[in-house]
Amino acid sequence: MGFFGKKENPEDLIYQAMSLIEKQQPKGAISLFNKVLKQDPKNTQVLFNKGLALNQIKKYSDAVTCFDRLLEINPKDSQAFNNKGIAFAEMGNLQGANKCYDSAIKADPKHAASYFNKGVLLDKLNEHEEALKFLEKAIETDPKKPNALFYKGIVLGKMKKHEEALNCFDNVCRKFPSHMDSLFHKGIELAEIQKHEKAIEIFDLILSKHKDNPNIIYAKSRSKAALGQYPESIELLKQAISKNPKVIRAWAKEEKAFTHLHNDTRFRALVKL
Structure with a gap:
């Protein structure tokens, strides 16, 4: 209720809420x-917008409760199914997420976001070939967005299909x-x-x-090592470790390009071998 017991205008409230969403203030929205x-x-x-927030x-x-209320009103709301799937995926309910993406696709066969999200989900389940099929559908359905083509490159890289992955990233660039x-990938x-x-x-x-x-x-350091340019590689590795010690040390210990440096005292000290 507003001043003197009058109801606040819903349109004004929605306008204010959407303004807060744009300002990255979802709690206020x-x-x-709710009002x-x-x-x-x-x-x-x-x-819908409350669910997104x-x-x-x-x-x-x-959020799932919000999208369920939407689906009670419109059982064929593909966006509600898709975003309910995102919520399930974040909660670790991958089976529930998968069903939601399927329902979104059934409700709207041209819903590119659901093809993309299902592709990402299948990739996380190590079902790479199936993931590629859904990413292809996302690309076909909405070729103007880069996300599905980019992620297709990621999946191909995991499958060691490096030439094909390179082609994907080249196309996105x-x-x-x-x-x-x-560009990085x-x-x-x-x-x-x-x-x-x-x-x-x-x-x-990119570093410029x-x-x-x-x-x-780190990536530059690794390539320098592969080319046998060890002093430059070690100097770069030192810089990378100073910025993210735990992760970079773990990567460097496993990296084949650094094998020739395993007896180098400076390298050993850097990565704590």
């Missing part, structure tokens, strides 16, 4: 959505020049097929914009 739902419990726009603040069980993750795949000089060119390009990123510094 949820509070306003609207007290007046209009079946407002589908508000239920709940997912954002990691209240996944509450060509269509979306500002997609830094694809293009460098990784070039290193995997022993094209270390080209990989280093890419790592240098993100000079403190330990993953990129």
Whole structure:
């Protein structure tokens, strides 16, 4: 209730809530959505956006409740199924998530996000071939977005299909020049097929914009080691370890490119062999 017992205007509340969402303030938005739902419990726009906001603040069980209310109103709401699936996946209920993505696809065979999310889920379950089928459907359904093509490259890399993975990342870079993750993974795949000089060119390009990123510094160090440029490799490895000691040391211990350095006292001290 507002001043003098008057109800607050739902449209004004929704406008304020969406403004808070844009400002990355989902908790405040949820509070306003709740006010609207007290007046209009079946407002589908508000239920959907409240569910999204709940997912954002990691209240996944509450988000599922929100999307279930939506699905009671419209049993064929593909977006509600998809986002309910995301909540289930975050809760570790992968079977439930999988069913939700299937329901979203059945409700709307052109719902690219559900194909993508199911592909990601199958990849996490190590069902890489099946994952690729759904990622392909996501690419086919919405070719203007980079996420499915990028993730297809990730899956192909895990399958050791490095030339195919490189082709995916190359395509993303060509269509979306500002997609830094694809550029980085293009460098990784070039290193995997022993094209270390080209990989280093890419790592240098990224480092010119993100000079403190330990993953990129480490990747460059690894390629330098593969080329036998050990002093430079060790210096880069030192920089990477200073920024993320635990992770980089663990990677370096397992990395084949550093095998020749296992008897090097400086290397041993850096990675604590």
